[in-house]
Amino acid sequence: MISHTSLPPAPLLHRSIKRILRAESPVSKTIGPPPMPLSLLSLAVAAFGIGTTEFVIMGLLPDVARDLGVSIPDAGLLVSGYALGVVIGAPLLAILTNGLPRKATLTGLMGLFIIGNVLCALAPSYDLLMAARIVTAFCHAAFFGIGSVVAADLVPRQKRAQAIALMFAGLTLANVLGVPAGTALGQWLGWRSTFWAVVGIGFAAFIALLILLPSNIPMKKGRILTEFRVLKDPQVFLAMAISVICSASLFAVFTYISPLLSTVTHMSPHAITGALLLFGVGLTAGNMLGGKLADWRLMPSLIGALVVLIAVLALFVVTSTSMIPALATLLVWGVLAFSIIPPLQLRVVDTAHSAPNLASTLNQGAFNLGNAIGAWVGAVAITHGIAYQHLPLVGVALSCVALALSILSAKMDGPLLATAEERG
Template identity: 80%
Template sequence: MPLSLLALAVAAFGIGTTEFVVMGLLPDVARDLGVTIPAAGLLVTGYALGVVIGAPVMAILTAALPRKATLVGLMALFIGGNVLCALAPSYGLLMGARIVTAFCHAAFFGIGSVVAADLVPRQKRAQAIALVFAGLTIANVLGVPAGTAFGQWMGWRATFWAVAVIGIAALCALIVLVPGRLPMAHGGILKEFRVLGNGQVMLAMLISVLCSASLFCVFTYISPLLSEVTGLSAPAITGALLLFGVGLTAGNMLGGRLADWKLMPSLIGTILALLVVLLAFVPGARAPVPALALLLIWGVLAFALVPLLQLRVVDTAASAPNLASTLNQGAFNLGNAMGAWIGAVAITHGIAYGHLPFVSVGLSLLALLASLLSAALDRPAVRRPSPVECGE
């Protein structure tokens, strides 16, 4: 694997850290800016919506630009956004800075995925994409806990300064390590947007939305689930989340290898395995040992889907990979928001925390049906011979 992939992974680590680290700093942010903790929590929602809105906007703005220059520019935007977060004197300005930072998210991962796939032989494309996304998963394992601890020690603004420094390191690595002559899409943005009329592209993005929604329907409420159903203490829940992060990282690399092996069979098989784990999680969550084992396996399967789905979108949108890959990042984040909302509605209507996996099972079943349909459409139609060919 070329060193340029390491530069992309470092940038992904910074982006992943800034996306989620604010969750551990909500009380500090709320106290400093004079808002409630629920209001501070909207900084997470605002970032996710910024990714969804920013995906098509940034796809249009960067369509005709060279890929390396685009990646460097996006990382500069990321650095600026985090500096604004660190300096923000009010809640409104902090929210605006978070949204500015989020605008680079979808475009960076979208274009970065295409660049990573172009830098390696065809049979290693998914592994290259997985290596980029490994930065995102490692951010959840290391970056977010370290950033939270640093912010609680030095103040929440110090965390954003630290992330900006990571961004500067990534920017330098991108300039030095990523080759300047990378293939570009041709034909204009209007031609690229025509790819959205391709049913296979839209099916791939729908699967991304449903798989993300299935994950966040439960994961958003994993702390109260582990506390009230499994009976874990607060320190034990922290360890459980670390274990889940390890599963995400392992799953990401596994998904890359599976996608390079057999993409659609691996996608369908992973969703089937995920259904089994989610069903087992309902009774398994009642005791610590099976709950932790299932949590680890769930993390592996949930993030094995990411490189599978990202490569599927790139493959089905061969004429517009930058646009489709970028929009798929918006699809993932739309699924995140939908899953959290669906989980909230379910809890509000009396669904117990321990039964939330049943709701995720329903979403995963829809993803499975969409995957089966997509695989069926891949098969070439069998042409029946004409009477002349049959000698009639």
């Protein structure tokens, strides 16, 4: 017979029963937050491949031009063609993939990516290479758009921006690792070998998506024409406009960073390569930082990053004349430039909650539209006599516009200091 004294005290027994009913581990609160799901890795691998094929062509322009018998400026249009393909592909793929299961859609888009890069590697002429680049670009906006929503749905609400940032880490790593490695490979074995290598990355991503991505990802179904009405929402429009202008601010300066570092900072080609690598490290760090800050305070983080970005770009006018200060400024600029990407992507998903896949996909087109606009604005500024040293002031002006729109959008929300939980 069990004595009365052998039973645990009533308060302790009561807590134990409650813990069992809630399936709560006694040590669960000491372990910390659960890790990010492994399925996000498959999205990051795919982003790495897409980012590599988008930007690696810049390092291979002389080889492509020489092999296909075109001028370097004509070869440079392969960059513009890709960006145009993203802008066109965003609404087109949003319509074609509407209502399809997310896993099937993402694996199908990666299949299109593989086919496009195979065509790039085999293209016998400039025109066919341009067409292949556009085909490849079609999957870009849809993959990043749908992938952002999927990444956000795979984690708790308070970690959504970090999940998006983890996927976009593949894109930033493409600038740090994929582009330099692809350029070196293309210069060694010919530019076609780089595209074959990207095909291999695409196959790895395809397999990772099949294995790691869950099949039962929830999705909201709706009529595509009805979903397009979400663009009438002023907050959705503002979020995309900010994406365009922020991207334009970056590319108005970054497109011409090599001649700037060469003529103003007097760096050698080898030193410029190292500087771009450092900038890529900044992009990667900023991407992850932006995810954490956006999950904490989305709009204040975006506004704060833009304020500091404006100051850093203005400072670059002064620091660009000396190597060490210029390198330090490049690193900080890279951190700030990509710290605003996860907040902007999550902002679009949040404001377009009735059509997140469509809006997120279109926002990728907005980023690339900003790329093209920024490069054009920078070219116009240089043509009209703006010195390379003062080109960062163009980025300052564009960032000021983005800051004004961000403040307007935040004021339309109500209280500025809303947390992720309070937003949702």
